[in-house]
Amino acid sequence: MALRHLAPHSSLLRISHLNAIFSPKKRFLSVSSSMASPARKVLVPIANGTEPMEAVITIDVLRRSGADVTVASVEKQLPVDAGHGVKIVADALISDCGDGGFDLIALPGGMPGATNLRDCAILESLVKKQAADGRLYAAVCASPAVALGPWGVLKGLKATCYPSFMEQLAPCATAVESRVQLDGIVVTSRGPGTTMEFAVALIEQLYGKEKANEVSGPLVMRSNHGDEYTVRELNPVEWKFDDCPKILVPIANGTEEMEAVVIIDILRRAKANVVVASVEDKLEILASRKVKLVADVLLDDAANHLFDLIVLPGGLGGAQAFANSEKLVNLLKKQREINRPYGAICASPALVLEPHGLLKGKKATAFPALCNKLSDQSEVENRVVVDGTLITSRGPGTSMEFALAIVEKLFGRQKALELAKMMLVVHP
Incomplete structure (x- = not known):
């Protein structure tokens, strides 16, 4: 042979x-x-x-x-x-x-x-x-x-x-x-x-x-594994919170499981209070590659709370479920109105944020095949884009950088690099 x-x-x-x-x-x-x-x-x-x-x-x-x-x-x-x-x-x-x-x-x-x-x-x-x-x-x-x-x-x-x-x-x-x-x-x-x-x-x-x-x-993997990650930031503002940041991560049938789990895992490593909410009618969801994940709560139970950040994973089916959830869209719109941070990765910037006016006046990126749906495509080649209180990213291979960029905005670059080295995203 x-x-x-x-x-x-x-x-x-x-x-x-x-x-x-x-x-x-x-x-x-x-x-x-x-x-x-x-x-x-x-x-x-x-x-x-x-x-x-x-x-x-x-x-x-x-x-x-x-x-x-x-x-x-x-x-x-x-x-x-x-x-x-x-x-x-x-x-x-x-x-x-x-x-x-x-x-x-x-x-x-x-x-x-x-x-x-x-x-x-x-x-x-x-x-x-x-x-x-x-x-x-x-x-x-x-x-x-x-x-x-x-x-x-x-x-x-x-x-x-x-x-x-x-x-x-x-x-x-x-x-x-x-x-x-x-x-x-x-x-x-x-x-x-x-x-x-x-x-x-x-x-x-x-x-x-x-x-x-x-x-x-x-x-969308990194070509420079182990090197320090970079983030494109425009219109920098401080992301404020009291004591411990409370973060909402919605999930749905068809959510990209890598992106969801990486975001949840890394933000919890940073000691943020992460609430995972299902937009479906039950806690267990079937993600895009058939991984079964269980949310902490239903979105209905989370909708009456204020969050310091709402962040959407991608996945085509999941993003469509988010876009069709009036409750989630209203939460995102309120988040923008009160000038609190929100973000999305992969399909979600193009299929959730853009159609609902949540990228208006903002620079963003998305999954490469969906960037043509963004009205402003001037920054789409960046792996992570922060514009004021908005953060967006490209796909599964950028999700660690995306989550670390959120850690950096909340807790500072030193904390983010400590986590990056601990996880071997960056050479220790």
């Missing part, structure tokens, strides 16, 4: 590649065979305490490639209390995932999520079988050191993990500081800020470089 050789330093991602030629005992799929059977089977286990950004970005990006991703709870029930108060509903219990047969098993990190994954005997058995069968497996953040290492599936391999777990990883593998590390059939990565690169690298292993490029383009 002809094996695919990857360039040492991809122009798309900074990935370290080792052991491109596997031992005869290892089985791996060539590009030609992968293209003949496009729906690769992927298992993404989640647990209480899982880092939600890492789980959701991995699931979302892999599903964009056409992979058949099963989100499996290692808990006794499908709903999982991930980190930072994010609630995710799995597709199945790990006990229902049979004897494997997965082309990839990818573990998100987070603590105590990684520990909970490690302590799941069924998952351990599945990953050990995956390794024995020469099939692809992967982990990000704490999980390479906390789960894969103790299971003995990193022996003799180079791997990376979250910086504070490198010492724990060292006895189990050759610890390296790559943002994404490929060694044989194992892919490891460092943290929330490297997860999109990690997920695209997994697509490259499953389907080849062409598919990875096809998926990564619309994500």
Whole structure:
């Protein structure tokens, strides 16, 4: 079987590649065979305490490639209390995932999520079988050191993990500081800020470089991973709040799950009071890539409160639901009238803010394919645009910069950079 050789330093991602030629005992799929059977089977286990950004970005990006991703709870029930108060509903219990047969098993990190994954005997058995069968497996953040290492599936391999777990990883593998590390059939990565690169690298292993490029383009990923992010700001004003900023993040069926979860996660890391409100008639929503998220409240219950900021994630279906919600549109209009901050990312600036006059006299950006719907397109090439009390951004690959720009406006640049380094968005 002809094996695919990857360039040492991809122009798309900074990935370290080792052991491109596997031992005869290892089985791996060539590009030609992968293209003949496009729906690769992927298992993404989640647990209480899982880092939600890492789980959701991995699931979302892999599903964009056409992979058949099963989100499996290692808990006794499908709903999982991930980190930072994010609630995710799995597709199945790990006990229902049979004897494997997965082309990839990818573990998100987070603590105590990684520990909970490690302590799941069924998952351990599945990953050990995956390794024995020469099939692809992967982990990000704490999980390479906390789960894969103790299971003995990193022996003799180079791997990376979250910086504070490198010492724990060292006895189990050759610890390296790559943002994404490929060694044989194992892919490891460092943290929330490297997860999109990690997920695209997994697509490259499953389907080849062409598919990875096809998926990564619309994500609007950064070309300078790890460098300090920049924000285009016009008409700067101070965003004021009393004690702790209260932020409303609406979600709906069809909301882009990466954008929603990144915004919620990062703003809660900054200690903001984030209220996640469903514009549907129930708390659970089905996001654009079929991730099930659970809101804190219904929009009706949030509508009588004042917020220091209202921020809309994107996603075509979600943005249309927002635009059709009279209650949400009225909240946004009131926010503008009383000169309080509001913002949107991806499809929402073009499909929600623009049609309802909420961009009048303001500079904004949006998802590239929708920028022609903006009446003023003079600043659309910027990844994040702040104009007074309005903040807008482009898409999934800009959502971390977008959320960090909000942190910066509320708490200052130093706080935002501290978080960016902690998450590996910026080199520590």
